[in-house]
Amino acid sequence: MSAAWEVVIGLEIHAQLATKSKIFSGSPTAYGAEPNTQANLVDLGYPGVLPVLNKEVVRMATMFGLAIGATVARRSVFARKNYFYPDLPKGYQISQLELPIVEHGELFITDANGNEKRIGVTRAHLEEDAGKSIHEGLDASSGIDLNRAGTPLLEIVSEPDLRSAKEAVAYMKKIHTIVRYLGISDGNMQEGSFRCDANVSVRPMGQEELGTRAELKNLNSFRYIEKAINIEVERQIDLIEDGGKVVQETRLYDSDRDETRSMRSKEEANDYRYFPDPDLLPVEISEEFIEAVRATMPELPAAKEARFVDEYSLKGDDAGILTASRPLADYFEAVIAATDAPSQIAANWVIGDLAGALNRDGLDIEDVKISADELAGLVNRIHDNTISGKIAKQVFEAMWEGEGSADDVIEARGLKQITDSSAIEAVVDKVIADNPGQVAEYQAGKDKLIGFFVGKVMQETKGQANPGQVNQILKDKLQS
Amino acid sequence: MSLDKEQVHHIALLARLKLSDAEYAESVEKLSRIVDFVDQLSQADTTGVVPMAHPLDAAQRLRPDVVTETDNRDRYQENAPAVVDGLYLVPKVIE
Numbered sequence: 139m140s141a142a143w144e145v146v147i148g149l150e151i152h153a154q155l156a157t158k159s160k161i162f163s164g165s166p167t168a169y170g171a172e173p174n175t176q177a178n179l180v181d182l183g184y185p186g187v188l189p190v191l192n193k194e195v196v197r198m199a200t201m202f203g204l205a206i207g208a209t210v211a212r213r214s215v216f217a218r219k220n221y222f223y224p225d226l227p228k229g230y231q232i233s234q235l236e237l238p239i240v241e242h243g244e245l246f247i248t249d250a251n252g253n254e255k256r257i258g259v260t261r262a263h264l265e266e267d268a269g270k271s272i273h274e275g276l277d278a279s280s281g282i283d284l285n286r287a288g289t290p291l292l293e294i295v296s297e298p299d300l301r302s303a304k305e306a307v308a309y310m311k312k313i314h315t316i317v318r319y320l321g322i323s324d325g326n327m328q329e330g331s332f333r334c335d336a337n338v339s340v341r342p343m344g345q346e347e348l349g350t351r352a353e354l355k356n357l358n359s360f361r362y363i364e365k366a367i368n369i370e371v372e373r374q375i376d377l378i379e380d381g382g383k384v385v386q387e388t389r390l391y392d393s394d395r396d397e398t399r400s401m402r403s404k405e406e407a408n409d410y411r412y413f414p415d416p417d418l419l420p421v422e423i424s425e426e427f428i429e430a431v432r433a434t435m436p437e438l439p440a441a442k443e444a445r446f447v448d449e450y451s452l453k454g455d456d457a458g459i460l461t462a463s464r465p466l467a468d469y470f471e472a473v474i475a476a477t478d479a480p481s482q483i484a485a486n487w488v489i490g491d492l493a494g495a496l497n498r499d500g501l502d503i504e505d506v507k508i509s510a511d512e513l514a515g516l517v518n519r520i521h522d523n524t525i526s527g528k529i530a531k532q533v534f535e536a537m538w539e540g541e542g543s544a545d546d547v548i549e550a551r552g553l554k555q556i557t558d559s560s561a562i563e564a565v566v567d568k569v570i571a572d573n574p575g576q577v578a579e580y581q582a583g584k585d586k587l588i589g590f591f592v593g594k595v596m597q598e599t600k601g602q603a604n605p606g607q608v609n610q611i612l613k614d615k616l617q618s
Numbered sequence: 619m620s621l622d623k624e625q626v627h628h629i630a631l632l633a634r635l636k637l638s639d640a641e642y643a644e645s646v647e648k649l650s651r652i653v654d655f656v657d658q659l660s661q662a663d664t665t666g667v668v669p670m671a672h673p674l675d676a677a678q679r680l681r682p683d684v685v686t687e688t689d690n691r692d693r694y695q696e697n698a699p700a701v702v703d704g705l706y707l708v709p710k711v712i713e
Contacts, residue, residue, distance in 0.1 A: 157683050164686030173704035174695070178687040182694060194683035215671040222634055224708040237671070272705060273712055280712070281705030409632055414671040422677035 143340045145371050147300035151313055153292045153323040154331035155198050161266050161290035162189030169329050177284035183227030188417050195290045198322040199239045199264055200431045205316050205438055206259050208243030210428055216418040219410045224282050225269035235412045238263035247308040257309050258297030265291050303367035307360050315439045319464045333358040338370045350384040354391055366391035370398045442467055450481035459489050465503045472510030479521035491534050508537050516544035525555050556603045566611050569594045580616055620653045621646055
């Protein structure tokens with residue numbers, strides 16, 4: 139990419155709110171039900187029915203607003219967004235336009251230079267989801283499943299503050315972490331509970347005026363977002379440098395061909411004719427309600443990360459990794475609570491072997507096979523020198539396979555570290571006696587042979603000798 | 619006439635209405651009268667008046683987040699012209 143171009147990106151994120159019932163009806167919202175078994179008269183758009191707003195979505199939107207330091211509107215208004223599509227039975231989507239429930243928020247990401255960067259959140263508004271159209275295997279027809287119709291969504295709109303695909307992904311991950319911390323969305327991207335549209339444009343570096351943007355629709359994985367934006371940026375720059383012009387349009391990312399394609403043919407008349415929905419009165423939220431919600435706010439990722447750095451003196455990105463999900467952070471703190479070992483050792487095990495094992499077995503932290511108490515038990519045995527870090531890895535695997543606590547495994551497998559100096563000395567003496575040639579070389583000044591001797595001692599002791607002691611005793615004896 | 623046939627054609631398209639020539643003529647005239655009336659309203663001085671979102675001076679009642687609906691798919695689908703495997707069928711909507 140030419141350095142003379144600046145990329146400008148704004149994201150519209152749709153987070154499905156984790157309610158039991160729909161935003162305007164008492165139908166269930168469970169994922170994966172038989173088609174149309176969760177669609178009632180309100181969701182189907184029958185004449186004469188009226189929507190009634192779910193209190194829980196108001197609470198959840200309020201929580202989100204407070205989490206991003208936004209204004210939660212004391213009065214917000216629902217509007218009709220009119221368009222025709224078979225999966226939208228009423229002929230309009232109930233959304234919010236002029237008076238959304240949340241406005242003027244912000245959050246902070248780390249940019250490419252490692253600096254903190256503020257990203258503005260213009261607004262977040264409540265709306266209902268549409269149904270689903272199925273086009274495969276039905277010949278000349280499309281099939282409509284309206285189970286999803288009326289599912290509550292919070293649409294979170296960013297300022298055009300993002301300057302690269304990487305920043306867009308970092309921002310989206312922050313929002314993803316926040317909604318999951320708050321428990322207002324499960325954030326499941328495969329099931330479509332968390333997806334985004336990206337408004338992408340380019341302009342010559344230094345130019346004030348924004349370039350014409352294209353909107354990339356329905357990006358539902360962090361990897362696709364990054365790829366789709368990069369491909370679109372490349373397309374726009376090539377187009378302009380070849381003397382062409384970017385047209386304002388909606389484009390779809392095709393991951394198989396790794397390209398974006400225009401959807402223009404479908405929507406020549408993009409005129410939604412919004413107006414306030416006469417079926418719904420303005421939503422009024424009291425100061426007391428907002429304060430009651432504020433009182434239930436959990437510690438948020440950024441605050442938790444800062445506290446982890448402060449309280450546990452964790453290095454580098456470790457605090458960030460551990461606080462990326464609330465269950466993981468809780469797990470780590472439960473380990474810390476059950477051990478006197480330095481926090482960094484516990485952090486290394488959670489981020490290293492534990493995360494690795496979860497990843498390998500495709501498990502979430504909620505399904506972890508070693509409890510926090512059990513992991514603390516292992517960390518304790520490293521800390522009190524019962525086992526070395528190397529042996530601990532073996533113990534960890536055995537614990538993961540269900541062989542019991544760290545103490546059980548150490549006992550059953552006879553892995554206790556040898557810290558008895560006389561026992562180690564005996565082995566060292568044997569190694570020195572067995573390798574006269576290397577001893578002579580070492581004494582002639584070939585210092586790095588120390589590794590050879592350590593290896594031999596470890597081999598003899600099946601790795602159970604305390605490495606620090608082995609080193610010291612070897613050096614002492616080889617000197618003489 | 620504040621509206622021309624072109625504009626009414628666009629409105630009809632957005633509303634998915636098919637109008638005959640006679641109906642167009644009539645619609646242009648009737649809709650223009652409505653627009654003219656609204657124009658007349660806009661002459662009123664509304665400085666300092668908060669836009670009204672609803673004629674009732676009341677706030678939205680909220681319902682608790684409880685599932686109250688049961689599955690009545692079979693009954694609802696009796697009204698549908700075509701159904702397969704629980705899906706409502708419509709003419710294919712993508713190429």
